[in-house]
Amino acid sequence: MEPQAKQGTSTENDAQQGALEPKSSPSSPRNVADFYRVKPVLDRRIHILGIGSVGRFIAHSLRGIPNPPPITLLFHRPRMLKLWDEASQELRIITDGSSEKRGGFDVELAFARPRFHGHEIPLQDDFSDPSAQRPSESKDASPQLSEGESTEPINTLIVCTKMPHVLSALSSVRHRLHPESVILFMQNGMGIVEKVNKEIFPDPETRPHYMLGINSHGMNVNPDDPFSATHAGFGTISLGLMPHERDQKPAPYAPGLQFKPGGSNTEPIATDAAHAPDPYPGLKSPGPPGFRWTPYNRYLLRTLLRTPVLCATAFSPPDLLQLQLEKLAVNCIVNPLTVLLDARNGTILYNYYLTRTMRLLLSEISLVIRNLPELQYIPNVQQRFDPGRLETMVVGVAHKTRDNISSMLADVRAGRQSEIDYINGWIVKRGEMMGVRCVMNYMLLQIVKGKAGMIQWEIGEDVPFVEGKPGEDGVQIRGEPSSN
């Protein structure tokens, strides 16, 4: 497949698009045909990685707008590609019982590269043939590709995989992403950008641009159809562009900066208690954000904003961070408690024992959030993340989604890895960095992991019954000789 051959062209006359243009010489041709021949047009193709319910919903929605962008769905497994080829090659979204099919998607294979302790691990494609190597990272960073995998550049990527699988999924397309690409992360929980920077794009010079999205649409998958999803709850998508480290300029008048007479010119000293020397050297102090529009982050944002069914809105990075933290506080309560109780979201309401539990957890969550150094220069953070306000939010969401199975409960029941490390685990980790010991969140984290492990064991240990053949009585245990 040659995705580039299928790409559309943009008619947007975007001044920023000039960033992609080669420098024109005074003798550059001026007539229209030559202009289009010389000027590379913006690549409108959007790639989607992670074709679960949210990936299907976004892909389907984008294909429904006037002048839709070309969309490439990236499948991890050849089996999915085969199922797609055998099916109608359409995505179906069911809303209020009415189903709408849309086609016109391109598909590609991008094998997820499993990772272990921060490194890709080579796996065999075919376990019966140990000589057949799965793609893996090689020392010279030029990836080994499997048959069917593309090397075409990806300019615009939306990552909809669940949090625990983002790194292995992104590893499969790392060789196709470049410093001007934009990646939109659509995960629940916190901390993905830091992980991706550490493990996938450690060098800021070659790192793509990032956007973050918070989804509140309720989506359900249909177990018997891998290419459909049910739009169960109408929500919104909040979007924000992340400032890039390459664009950060040193802030000469950052609050609290002074220079010692005769001392090092770059070493800050404290001017007052509120602006004491940075206790978190890894975290940036809020200098001018140094934000830069690029052709692809502008294009992706515009395209998502003009897709009505997504109800997408754009926010500044500090506003988006606060929205993420509000969602985190809700998820820190609803998700693990519904796992422990093995019950729907509404169960945590009108039960004073559970209200007490919620309040104890929220006191730690609120303390951590209100002391995050990245929020210290934002007004009203103390009120916005007050435990009482957070409790009202949790109760509101639990009530609104009272008949839903939380995403964490669904993952744990199915024996999948949950997102708890990026939810309560993130609170515990950030608390540790600030000297706040979040013992209740820590305990909840351990119990949820314990319960998930228990269910994974049970699934693994399942006695594999096979149905009796016609005429045989009862069931037979696989591998055991038949009793009759």
Ligand SMILES: CC(C)(CO)[C@@H](O)C(=O)[O-]
């Ligand atoms: C808020 C929430 C718990 C509602 O179902 C949702 O974020 C989820 O399922 O993760």
